Amino acid sequence: MVDVTASTLQVSTLQVAIEIFATSAFALSGLIAGFRKQLDAFGVFVVTGVAAFGGGTLRDVLLDRRPFFWVDHANWIWLMLGVCMLAMLFMRNKHIQLTERAILIPDALGLGLYAALGTQIALQQQLPVIVCALMGVMTAVFGGVLRDIFCNEIPKAFSDYQPYAVIAFLGGLMVWLLNQLGLASWLCIFIPATLMTILRILAIHFEWRLPHWKIESN
Amino acid sequence: MVDVTASTLQVSTLQVAIEIFATSAFALSGLIAGFRKQLDAFGVFVVTGVAAFGGGTLRDVLLDRRPFFWVDHANWIWLMLGVCMLAMLFMRNKHIQLTERAILIPDALGLGLYAALGTQIALQQQLPVIVCALMGVMTAVFGGVLRDIFCNEIPKAFSDYQPYAVIAFLGGLMVWLLNQLGLASWLCIFIPATLMTILRILAIHFEWRLPHWKIESN
Amino acid sequence: MVDVTASTLQVSTLQVAIEIFATSAFALSGLIAGFRKQLDAFGVFVVTGVAAFGGGTLRDVLLDRRPFFWVDHANWIWLMLGVCMLAMLFMRNKHIQLTERAILIPDALGLGLYAALGTQIALQQQLPVIVCALMGVMTAVFGGVLRDIFCNEIPKAFSDYQPYAVIAFLGGLMVWLLNQLGLASWLCIFIPATLMTILRILAIHFEWRLPHWKIESN
Known part of the structure; x- marks a missing residue:
């Protein structure tokens, strides 16, 4: 019993660390998109926030889970607000390409971690395997999808x-498989997340x- | 008491059969839209899925109903995944027009059945008549709306x-009227669904x- | 105890009055957008409805609140339906500019009232202050955001x-501050709403x- 609680706490802390790191990369992709579209301060803030939190929020709405990550960790919204305002003041064209290259690795980490975590959360609700994998995909990908829709x-x-998304989907299936094999919860997240990240970096390279x-052509 | 249960079961089975048939036509409209926009495999899959399940899912989110159809019938997602992959391999320009003509009738059936079913589901929650009719419209129409938004x-x-949508709305009002007249639940769905389908085919013709x-012009 | 109930009733009535007035201005902005895009009757109706009720509905979905305003006040949907149909028949190019100028003040009122009300509703759920302020922003602004997304x-x-949105955000923070200072609920809405409206009118002027x-430019 104690063991279970300890491992639950461990996973829960890991979850938070995971979400924080990946969120930053996703947020920056939104910031860049806002810059490219020359959105105003509010537009930049929304697109940044949606890129960061949109996928997980949509997943939680569909799975009827509350509170959202950004409600539980509201300090992150303040931080994001500050970063957006600084970016409005100091960001230049020349920073864009640099930022885009700099976020490739954290974004690949985000892909792996979000997809694994999203799948695991859905598995806890005993949903069918394909639904769980798709919830992982949604967590990893739909922040970016909403970002692009908001940018028209x-x-x-x-x-x-x-x-x-295909990597996210395959990784989600792997999360399910490892759960079936009876691995500890954190391993079910950690192994597929690592593999997805590697796969994504290979795919880019x-x-x-x-x-x-x-x-x-007819 | 037994009668009520039997008729409930009957309606429930009818509901599933209805949703399966109409869903296929709506899914194909998404597949075609994805083809036209030259989306990649993931894009095609999402747009197909959203065209098929988006309207009912949005209705269920608004009405706070769970589980979604595609969670209860997850096998359909696997099937859709397979169909999308086959389409990526074998679909050609010349198939598009053929498919579009072939789905006109099932799509008209889908319009009737989705709208009637969506209205009936809302009526079970004792919502105002116009809200129920709009839930029917949403079920029938918003899969296509989301499909088009995703395709920009x-x-x-x-x-x-x-x-x-106007036909869906009038049909929804009819579902309400028949419920008021005390008709059996399946008749309240079946009669308006049939009339909407006929009306839609006439409207096309x-x-x-x-x-x-x-x-x-000033 | 009686006092509390009376003040609750008062606020509740004020809330309804507020929502009705602001809703009309927001609805007209949707009607104009639909006209500009030459949408058909259904499109105009949806875009009008979304502009009017979209922000509050999205807030309620995120906060898991039911029933929605438009479910509780379904008569307003009938009225909106009638107004849309009349507009289709009688609206001309020359009316657009006039309408746009005429709704500037009610829209500024809507901004203030929606933002204050949305924030107050979120505060009742004991959410963090920035989340509450953002719920106010969402209530005031996202009807228009959804309207524009639907218009591509x-x-x-x-x-x-x-x-x-920036005014809505600052106003939301003020709602929180006044609540902290222990002011009556209706004052926490009324004062910031008034200031936001004035600020918005100054901003336009x-x-x-x-x-x-x-x-x-490099």
Whole structure:
């Protein structure tokens, strides 16, 4: 009994650490999108917040979970507000490319951690395996999707032919498998998250692409 | 008491059969939209899923109902995943027009059945009649609306001047009326659903249009 | 005890009056957007409804509150339906500018009242202050955001550099402050709402703008 509680606490702390780190990378992707679209201070703040918290929030609305991460950790919203205001003052064109390259690795970590965590949360509700995997995908990907919809663009995740959501989906299935095998909760998150992160970095490095439609030119 | 249970079961089975059939037509409309926008595999899957399940899911979020249809029938997600992958491999330009014509009738059936079912579900919650009718409209129409928003287009349902949602709304009012008259639950769904389907097919055949704005050229 | 109940009733009646008045201005902004995009009758109705009720509904979904305003006051949907149909018949280009100027003041009132009310509702759930202020912002601003997304445009609230959401945010903080100071509930709404309305009118009159990004032309 004590063991279970201890491991639950451990996972819970790990969860928070995970969400904080990944959230920063996702938030910066929103900040850049806002900059590119020349949004005003409020627009930048919303798009940054949605990129960071949108996926998990949508998952929690669908799974009927409360409180949201950003309600439980409201200090993060203040921090984000400060970062956005500083960015409005100091960000220049030349910083964009640098930032985009700098967030590639944290974003890959975010992909792995969000997807694994989202799947695990859904598994705790005893939902069917594909629903759990999709909740993982949603957690990892839909912040970016909402960011792009708010910027009036086709979501990058739907149209760039990069294996991003697909990695999240496969990782989610792996989370399920490890749970079936009876592994400890934190291992069920840690192993797939690591593999997804590696896979994502490989996908960027080798420029892997999803298969294209077979369109004849007639 | 036994009668009530039997009729409840009957309606419940009918509900499932209804949702399965209509869902296929709606899913194909999403698949075509994804093809047209040249979305990647993930994009096609999401847009197909949203076209199929988005309306009912949004209704259930608003009515605070769980589980969603696609959680209760998760096998359908696997099937959809398979269909999307096959479509990516085998779909060609020439198939589009054929598919679009082939789904006109199932889509009309979907309109009738979704709208009637959505209204009936809201009526069970004792909501005001116009809210119930709008829940029917939402069930039938908002999958397509979300599909178009995800594809970064003005929703067809808002801008094609075809009597689609209007038919759903009138049908929803009829569902309410039949409930008031004390008809059996399945008749309250079946009769308006049939009439809406016929009306929709007539609207396509005779190219009925909603009234346009009176815009003077000044 | 009696006092508390009486003041609760008072606030509750005030709440309804507030929501009704502001809702009309927001609804008209949706009607105009629908006209501009030449949407059909259903599109106009949805965009009008979303502009009027979207912000509060999104807040209630996130806060898990039911019933929605438009479920409790379903007569307003009938009225809106009637207004939309009349507008389709009688609205002309020349009416647009007139309407837009006419709704500036009610819209400023709506901003103040919605933001104050939304914040107060969130405070009743004992949420962190920034979350409460953001719920106020959402109530006041996200109807317009959803309206613009449905019209396939970048939300005006994100990109027009006007201090609109920013005023709502500051007003929300003030609602929290007044609650901390122990003022009566209706004063916590009334004072900030009035100040926000005045501030918004000043902002329009003096054409205040939010700071722009520092973009060099390189």
